[in-house]
Amino acid sequence: MPKEPELHTFRNRLPQWRLTGSVYLVTWRLSENQAPLAPAERSVVVSAIKHFHDQRYRLLAYVVMDNHVHVLVQPLGEVDLSAVLHSWKSFAANRLQREHRRTGSVWQKDSHTRIIRTEDELYESAAYVLDNPRRRWPETASYEWAEYM
Numbered sequence: 001m002p003k004e005p006e007l008h009t010f011r012n013r014l015p016q017w018r019l020t021g022s023v024y025l026v027t028w029r030l031s032e033n034q035a036p037l038a039p040a041e042r043s044v045v046v047s048a049i050k051h052f053h054d055q056r057y058r059l060l061a062y063v064v065m066d067n068h069v070h071v072l073v074q075p076l077g078e079v080d081l082s083a084v085l086h087s088w089k090s091f092a093a094n095r096l097q098r099e100h101r102r103t104g105s106v107w108q109k110d111s112h113t114r115i116i117r118t119e120d121e122l123y124e125s126a127a128y129v130l131d132n133p134r135r136r137w138p139e140t141a142s143y144e145w146a147e148y149m
Contacts, residue, residue, distance in 0.1 A: 036066035
């Protein structure tokens with residue numbers, strides 16, 4: 001018999017909900033004292049996000065903006081979303097500090113996560129993620145740090 005999805009909650013600075021097998025819309029931001037991400041730095045973050053796609057998680061969409069990141073992701077198997085987020089933020093921060101001379105905490109501690117509950121919500125969230133650059137910079141025709149997988 002299939003294992004029932006498990007729901008658990010915890011709190012850092014923000015309340016967090018986890019439901020086994022779910023797709024999540026995740027958002028995290030640069031620390032307040034950090035300068036906006038330059039184009040080369042955005043590519044570092046994209047590399048971190050895509051690294052274990054189809055191994056530890058399935059990416060559905062992402063955008064790396066100058067001061068925040070949105071990702072639609074589904075952890076695979078027993079992989080914990082918190083571990084995925086930690087690896088993304090840690091790997092990217094280490095490279096940004098080493099290769100781009102950033103100092104201090106690169107990211108805010110918490111991430112905002114939302115469990116996607118319906119197919120309509122999934123499509124709306126993907127549209128929100130992918131449309132982020134155009135909403136921020138209306139003249140943007142294409143944006144290389146956003147993708148629908």
